[in-house]
Amino acid sequence: RLCFLSFSCLSGVAPESTSRWETGDSPGMFGQAGATRLKDLMPGDFLVHKNFGVGQYGGLKTIAAEEKKYECLKINYSNNGVLYLPTEDLTMIYKYQQNGAGSVRLSELGKSSWLRQKRHAKQMAKGVIKDLIKTQTLRSLPRGFVYGRNDELYRALEGSFPYKETPDQKKAILSVVQDMEKEIPVDRLICGDVGFGKTEVALRAIIKAVSSNKKVFFLAPTTLLADQNYILSKERLGPLGVEIELLSRFKTKPEQKKILEKLANGFIDLVVGTHRLLSPDVVAPGLGLFIVDEEQRFGVRHKEIIKKIRSNIDVITLSATPIPRTLQQSLVGIKNISKIETPPKLRKPIETIVSYFNWEAIRFGVEREISRNGQVYFLHNDINSLPFFHEKLSLMFPLLSIGIAHGKMKTKVLESTVLSFFAGDIDILLCTTIIESGLDVANANTIVINNAQNFGLSQLYQIRGRVGRSPKQAYSLLFVPVGISINTPAFKRLKAMEIYTQLGSGYDIALRDLEIRGAGNVFGYEQSGHLSPVGFEMYCDLLKEASDEALGKHEEKKKAPSVHFGGHALISPEYVPTEDDRLYFYQRLSEAENTNQIKDVSSELKDRFGPLPGPVASLFCVAQMRVSLVGSSVQTLKIMSSFCSVMLCAFFPFSSLKSIEDKISAKQHSYKIKEKGRDIIISASVPNISASLKTARYFINLFRV
Structure with a gap:
């Protein structure tokens, strides 16, 4: 066997680059993973058929009937129904x-319950689109002023960015700037995976607003995330003279009172905070821009307040939850979305290891990180x-500084520890899930997660995202207790964490665990016990249909005919061994819309598996x-061994039939x-399947558009 290794693989030294953010023309990965709808489909997984509802995949089955052989998907339904x-x-x-570990109710073939569920989901999608259009209509009135063009302050902030913007970042920033320079209020969603640079887009919007004498709120769902945004804002915007304050439980009541007075008197430009910003006593004359980080993580009551605030000012929402392309397409003309899909060039996938709890493995992982002057998270919830x-870590690493962080600590102690x-100054941070979002420490590149079986998949993904924010190789050690029996859902979650390590795999993770609260709740897809019976992906299609209907896009999709072939037509296991x-x-073949796309699939198949056998x-x-x-x-179109036939639709003009008949009679004897x-x-009668195929091609030339 021959194995090729690069210099960087052997040495651990990454190739030189002018910037860790320089990405060239490589395609974005965030949202690309999962582009194939049936990716990783395994027997036992659940499927939704447009006409028959929820079933369970039973694998590919070869059907042999008379002289023909082909493959079908076996889908099992309730009461022993099979499709x-x-x-x-x-x-x-x-x-x-x-939905999590809950049971899935299979549909029953021949019953009308599925059609009722589908109809209800369709009405729900229409309601969502109607509300979005109503909101956009109300927000389409001019705001009464226009933000100024990019000035010296904006250019100074732009010049102080220590990295080169990724192509997607540039597009997102340009879109936000163009939005702000219009008369209509801004309402844009910036969507990107963990650590892909969404906050920088927000900072550019903030400096533009402040330059036009407008106040800004920067809202975050957790104290630590608010604190992180505050620190970054002070670092980037403070030197430019922007007055910034933090409003969260990290501030005492007297401190909060003083901040509110300064805000009411116009002495603060930017307030970063948690839901404390939504309190009635927070008065901000001249508030022009409202930035919401991870809106899906707020509760219902806070979301309603956010909804009221955003009705008449500029709003930019940041989300690490991926937006599927289908959903994004369905919201064109209704919701402005910018996707940051390109990862930093020198960012490496996080090496993830799942194991039984082992102190020696922990010792090795910590010592490896400390030896390169790094820091470690140790999460025990x-x-x-x-x-x-x-105590155990202190005995094991007596020379290291170990801090503790959890949500019940006194505010000042927690703030001091985090800072x-x-x-x-702290080598190991022993913590709970309080670090799930908000900590961005480039020097921390090892995380130990104890009792990993107790976490949801998206939660594990967010926690793992605390590391790997620099060019260094990052490590994630997921431990489960020795000797316990792990149930199937937990095993699948842990297995998925090992599989989905590539940069930008948030979409796969989100769909896998169905914690699509970002795209879901923002656009009407209810989760957590109120799961839409049609499933998320079909819901996206229903949303698109509702959007097209509301916007008057009545493009009728041309229907493909049924083609029945009386010979062998399949990709045999002997040619392509794996069912996947x-x-x-x-x-790929079923989704192809023209002959060029079919040729592309054929070329890929031949490239991977060799010349196409007859049935293929x-x-x-x-x-x-x-x-x-x-x-x-x-x-x-029927292509059989003894005949070839076409059935024409009822609207075929009889005036053309004579001409067609003359042409056929010149070619066909019978x-x-x-x-x-x-x-x-x-x-037409034919002697064999080859002659039938030849006749079929002739019919196609006669009737094709």
């Missing part, structure tokens, strides 16, 4: 994301037993015939034309 779905109909199904772990960790790969190519070549031939007849008058109801069937 065998032809691979050309894969666009009819979606993966169904299970039980306040009562934190002292035990503090000490920021400053590098076969399903991937079947899906037939499969691609049938697919090409299907797309060639899209929009034509042909409803059904054919007949008959009427079946309002449809017309043209059938």
Whole structure:
């Protein structure tokens, strides 16, 4: 065997670059993962069929009937119902994301309950779009002023950015600037994975607002995230003369009172804070810009207050929860969304290890990090037993400084601990999930997560995102207690953490655990016990339909005809051994909309597995015939060993039939034309399947659009 290794793999030294943010033209990864709808589909996973509802995937099954052989997806339904779905109909199904560990109710074939559920989901989607359009209509009135063009302050902030903006960052910043220079109030969602540079976009908007004498609120869901945003704002905006204050529980009541007085008298430009900013006693004359970080993490009551505030001022929302492309497309013209998909160039995937609890592994991980002058998070989410772990770590690492952070600590002690960790004065931070969002310490690149089986997948992903924010290799050690039996959902979560380590894998993680609270709750998809029965991916499609209808986009999709082939047409296991790969190519083929796309799939298949065997070549031939007849008058094409026929739609003009008949008679010795109801069937006798394919190509040339 031959293995190729780069210099950086052997030496641990990354290749030189002018900036860790320089990305060139590499495509964004955030939101790219998961682009294939049926990715990683395994037997036992749940699916949603547009017409038949929720079923359970039973694998690919080979169907042999008479002289033909093909593969179908077996989908099991309630009461022993089974559907065998032809691979050309894969666009009819979606993966169904299970709501946590709860049970999924399978639909029953032949019953009307699924149609009622689908109708209800459709109405819900229409309601969401209606509300969004109503909000946008109200916000479409001129705000009464326009922010000034980028001035010296803006250019100074731009010049002080220590990295080179990624292409996506540049687009997002430009979009925000252009929004602010219009007369209509800003309402934009900035979406990007953990550590991809959303906050910098917000800072550019803040300096633009402050330059136009407008006040700014920067709202965060947690004390630590607010504190992080405050520190960063002071670092970047403070030198430019921007007056900044923090309003959270890190401030005493007298301090808060003093801040509110300064704010009311116009002496503060930017207030960073938690939900304390939403209190009735917070008065800000001249408030122009409201930035909300991770809005989906606020409670219902706070969301209602946010909704009222945002009705008449400029709003920018930051979210680390991915927006699927389908959902983004459905909101074009209704919601402005900027996606930051490009990761920093020298950022490395976090090496993740799942293991039984082992103090020696912890010793090795900590010593490795400390040896390169780094810092360590040790997460143990039980306040009562934190002292035990503090004592154990102190004995194991007597020369290291170990701090404790949890939500029940006195405010000043917690603030002091966090600031000490920021400053590098603490080597190991022993903490609870209070660090889940808000801590951005580039020097901390090892995290130990104890009792990892107790966390949700998205939560684990967010926690792991505390490390890996520099060019250094980061490590995540996930431990489970020795000897315990891990249930299936927990095992799947931990396994997914090992699998999804690539940069920008937030979309896969979010869908896998169904904690899509960002995209979900913002756009009407209820979760946490109120899961839409159609599943998230199908809901996105329903939302798009509702959006198109509301915006008057009545583009009728041209229907492809049914093509029945009487020979072998399949990707056999002998040619492509793994079911996962076969399903991937079947899906690509079913989604192809023209012959060029089919050729691309064929080229990839040949490149990976060699020349196409006869049955595979037939499969691609049938697919090409299907797309060639899209929009034509042909409803059904049958290619059998003894005949080839086309069924024309009822609206086929009889005036053209004579011309067609003359052309066929010149080529075919034996054919007949008959009427079946309002449809017309043209059938030709053939000696074998090869001759039938040849006749089918002739029919296609006659009737294609």
